[in-house]
Amino acid sequence: AWNVYSFEKPANELVRYQNVFGAASLEFMFDLVNYFAPYRETRVFHLIPFVGLGGHMKFYSANDKSGDKLGTENDYSGLLNGGLALKFRLGKRVDLNLEGQMMVSKNNFQGTRTVHEPADVTALVSAGLTFKLGRVAFQPITPMDYDLVNDLNGQISSLRAQNAELSKRPVSCPECPEVAPAVTKPIIENVVAFRIGSAKIDKNQMINVYNSAESAKANGGKIYIVGYADEQTGNANINMTLSQRRAEAVKDALINNYGVSADNIVIDFKGDTVQPFATNEWNRVAIIDIK
Known part of the structure; x- marks a missing residue:
């Protein structure tokens, strides 16, 4: 709620009126600096225009000298507002905010020439500080190791070239002695990835558990599950327990x-x-081997 003073000069006498009102609105704010420039956490200045819709309530108007209330009381009307906010970063946890806005409503302030007009315009200027509590920094996430992907693509291309060269060889060699093919049992491996600090299997990882179950049934192999945790999160004891829970979660899902x-x-x-992987985030896994 605010006090707004208005002035009127009837009969050559300057009269001041006190108008007490409150306003609330839902505002849409748009950070122009972050939109048109690359995001930077330590940026000092932000320019933020905004518009909003809400409601306005004039509680009463009174003669500031005598205290006598004038006009109507508890007048409610709709509210349209817009303005510009300037945000300055003073430190990691403190911002200075300077804000100017215009409010359009049927406020019926006593002493203004627009008492009986369809709408009145009120200008407001404010300054304040914003204090940030708790965690204030973003945790960077590496969704993909592009060097590793490029290296794997290079290996795939090399293997394709070798396969194309091998396909040019004759199908049979009459002068070569027949060699009995070695019977080897395939080793099938699947990886189940987990979120940071979690031993819950996400839905998109259940396909890897399903594939392991089907492979074990088809090939008659035994399933070996090893749980891991990344070394940059938690501590040794927590990570050992977390890796055990991850392995047990995969086992329970299989069963x-x-x-x-x-x-x-x-x-x-x-723990x-x-x-097993060079990228730290990739080590939040349980690896399934079927032998």
């Missing part, structure tokens, strides 16, 4: 969701003592 016998599953957990 309860896909009918794999518990006797056919062996689990292990390494952060072993990092």
